[in-house]
Amino acid sequence: MGYPHKQHPRETPILSKYFGDPEARTLAGWKARGGYKALPQALATDPVAIQNVVKESGLRGRGGAGFPCGLKWSFMKIGDGKPHYLCCNADESEPGTFKDREIMRWTPHALIEGCAIASHAIGAETCYIYIRGEFTQPIAVMEAALEEARAAGIIGPNACGSGKTINIWVHRGAGAYICGEETALMNSIEGRRGNPRIKPPFPAVAGVFGMPTTVNNVETLTAVPHILNNGAEWYKAMSLNNPKSTGSKLFSVCGNVARPGNYEVPMGFPFKEFLYDLCGGPLPGRKFKAIIPGGSSVPVITIEEAEQVKMDYEGFMEFGTMLGSGGVIIFDDAQSMPKQLARLARFYAHESCAQCTQCREGTAWMTKILERIVAGQGTFEDLDTIFELTENMTGKTICVLSDSCGAPVTSGITRFRGEFEALITGKRSSTVAVG
Amino acid sequence: MSHGPSASGGSVAQPIPGHHHDEPYVPVFAPGSAPRAKLDDILTRYPTKQAGLLPALWIVQDERGWVSEHAMKEVGDVLGLTAAYVKGVVTFYTMYHQHPVGKYFIQVCTTSCCNCMGAEDVVKAFLEKTGCGELGLTSADGKYTVIEVECLGACGFATPIMVNDDFIDSVSVEKVPEILKKYA
Known part of the structure; x- marks a missing residue:
């Protein structure tokens, strides 16, 4: 079930069949449900x-x-x-x-x-x-x-x-x-x-x-x-696409979308139908713009790319991103990508355990630079610095938190560079509400 | 956790003015007390005493509302750890309060998934309606402390908040007064 919404007929509810059913919480109720x-x-x-x-x-x-x-x-x-x-x-x-x-x-x-x-x-x-x-x-x-x-x-x-x-x-x-x-x-x-x-x-x-x-x-x-x-x-x-990805998967859908919630589909389900049919498409009057499909640590892709994806481990890889945890974050055309990515970088800066220098310093500097750009005080050099920083933050630390900060940011700059440049040159895109 | 060149703004709870950290300390885990019995039971689940540290700190916070330096020393004594070690652990985890906070501790998720759904406006509404004014400060009546928190794990139910241990999802600016009425 796409809890909190009604189960969609195209879902394959195995793990999520009893979401929303309080009786399933009790031992007797659970036994009665198999x-x-x-x-x-x-x-x-x-x-x-x-x-x-x-x-x-x-x-x-x-x-x-x-x-x-x-x-x-x-x-x-x-x-x-x-x-x-x-x-x-x-x-x-x-x-x-x-x-x-x-x-x-x-x-x-x-x-x-x-x-x-x-x-x-x-x-x-x-x-x-x-x-x-x-x-x-x-x-x-x-x-x-x-x-x-x-x-x-x-x-x-x-x-x-x-x-x-x-x-x-x-x-x-x-x-x-x-x-x-x-x-x-x-x-x-x-x-x-x-x-x-x-x-x-x-x-x-x-x-x-x-x-x-x-x-x-x-x-x-x-x-x-x-x-x-x-x-x-x-x-x-159950696998619909690649035999290396089997079974069903719960996808959590959030952000700018008509019906956010959890949806369970077989591996390999077409992402386009998932987004527009199961999740109800964008909010009224808006358009999907960017999607982070596997939790915030994976690269961001454009809606055009997302529409071609088959939802499994290999399907997301084909478009340079990952299935990750299945947390689908959707940004629509009313969102500023620099602002949202700066907010994400702040998350990683806050959550770094601070053991490794590359991560402790890198995530904090990444945040400062991005917030500077969002405030309209960035330079083109800042964008280059972010890529340099990311290189030093990727594959060089004890865990992958550091890598996870760089992935959405650099993929976001690569795909939505115009939005960053508009902030740097002072020509804010008229379609983008920059806060 | 917060550290180094802070990029996280001022969302760490600040001490309440006039509240002294050096008041006489009454132990939480006195022999024969209910918290001690609870901790002793929890300790049977682990092969080391040290593993009881996070649970013990939770018990302290449940009993006292925060974890003082005295409490850190007491927990260390009970578990065979130094006070410095315990403090190192306390300061790592964001949920242990190192200072007293308002009667109602309000955490608002503002990470991207909620941010793009208007979480910043929810924060503003709480700061205004509680009289806290600033993140991490406690309102003059001692009732409220409001902080921004990183992802609460309920992203499809934007904006989720926590008031003490109560988890409330789908909070919009319009719902703020009604929520505060419940926590008056």
């Missing part, structure tokens, strides 16, 4: 067999990187005698993304089942769901659902009567975008500043508390019970 079928069976199945089904399904990480989920799980050496951990990444802080919030708010048990299955599949007895501190309602809903699941013996010391221990706890963040980066997330759980760690070692070798760890996004984990119930072939068959 929940907790996969878990008891999974607990009686060899972990490697579950890894293989997920590998076969082609499920890729929905948090942004798109790493194959089954492959990630197979890095965990079952029976190595060490405690293993699962961390569910529910730090959802990428501007434009609000799908995990709805999964947790409406279908908490779907995530619990996914977490429990994944814990078993990687040999973990403990799972932490790291939820960003601002998500007070999702935290309350998840805590209540976990309490119910524990009381019913679904999770806990003898999960579903299997004799296996699966403990799941909520760990509340405290306001830091960077904690969505998996190694920063682990540091945050350990009671440290959320600074990302240098990799290697990768989490599967030395993760949270120095032990083998897997970090998966909420949406990825929620898809797992469906894959086990319906089979890998069913999941693969």
